[in-house]
Amino acid sequence: MDLQSVIASASLFKGLPDQQIAEIAGIAQPRTIPAGGLIFSDGEEADGFYIVAQGKVKVFKVSLEGKEQILHIFGPGEPFGEVPVFTGSAFPANATALIKSTVLFFPKTTFVSLIEKNTPLVLNLLGLLSRRLRQFTTQVEHLSLKEVPGRLASYLLFLSAEQNNSLQLSLPISKGQLASLLGTIPETLSRIFARMSEKELIRVEGREITLLDFKGLEILTEDGRL
Amino acid sequence: MDLQSVIASASLFKGLPDQQIAEIAGIAQPRTIPAGGLIFSDGEEADGFYIVAQGKVKVFKVSLEGKEQILHIFGPGEPFGEVPVFTGSAFPANATALIKSTVLFFPKTTFVSLIEKNTPLVLNLLGLLSRRLRQFTTQVEHLSLKEVPGRLASYLLFLSAEQNNSLQLSLPISKGQLASLLGTIPETLSRIFARMSEKELIRVEGREITLLDFKGLEILTEDGRL
DNA sequence: TGTTCGCATTGACCTATGTCAAAAGTATAT
């Protein structure tokens, strides 16, 4: 996929005239990152933001003891690291490629001068940031108001919705990564998968999950107890 | 304080020409809310956003079992409920007044048409949303990577910084509310205050806190164990 | 066909924190 069409299909740039897209493509710098490669790190001075062209990128925080909490996993077309563009400071988290990925880098100063005369783009940006805030609201809610089984159930239902409501779904990330995304550790996650299987809520075969009791999962989502 | 000057002093509108400020003031609708009064609720259709003129407002989520997690506490000059203005949907949380408060309501449609031709305002908005995202990043980090003592220590240091770095500080909210803000319950918070007092890290007299061991609190913030 | 490496699972154990219940403290109004 070429640079131009990646940019054109990113929702951040939806609805912009071709000429604008071309202008934006002009400032994008493609970079290829190997699996596990660092893209930026927490506290690092931010001189631009990124969009995933191909691959998968995780953004995460790490505690002093080394435990990691994934904030987001991004796929093709999704922008990340955009917050410091508008707060003029450092990245608030780390980003690495989960698999070999190509990202587009947009230098801050160039980009800002570009949006200053482009209202539709700016409205898209506002939309993006707002959606992201909403996601965080949900994440805080989950971390504080739900036990791990409830969070996992939510995640599975979310995945199902994402994969055409199929009852057959495959985890897009390893179980270890999933544990971090859900704010727990692999051992705990493994036990909960086992309990959910016993109770015939799901069937687990490696990364392939079958939802056996959709309704039951919805209940779990709400009342949390397994 | 009159409407005009409240608006002029809100950081969201910093740097705008007087004439713009007047225009914005023209669309603001003041509303007074009694202590405990509801401003909006989770899932409610959003037709505008708010700015606190006087008082104190909490924004929070509630679990099915009734446990509440405070997302933010807002004071004079701070905007809240602005996310749905750009995502075109419902409020993702609840808001109530902690004490008798006056808020300014800005109807969505009017406000959007206003920003469409106002680049500086839009940049302020982008800055606001970005800062808020950063705060959420921190909150997720705290909830997932730190035990309650670490979160409390962080909060106390934050408060100290906010109150001219004084070692004497007073809690702006009740301990029960603080528990919710930190993602825990009053009993647990009370015990941690007691332990921190025993260890001579702080002295607690009602809502008045004295920081006795600043360095110790910083360590707690990082390694979490008390 | 082994060998190796990373991921996943399982077991034994421990601790932070939530639950439930009661008492103590504080504030407000009559």
Place this chain on the structure above:
DNA sequence: ATATACTTTTGACATAGGTCAATGCGAACA
């Protein structure tokens, strides 16, 4: 002052989930 109601504290207890350590499993590779 005294009553009423709310907030905070304290105690006894239960448990979710983290830690540590060992084992199992599967994919890539020699």
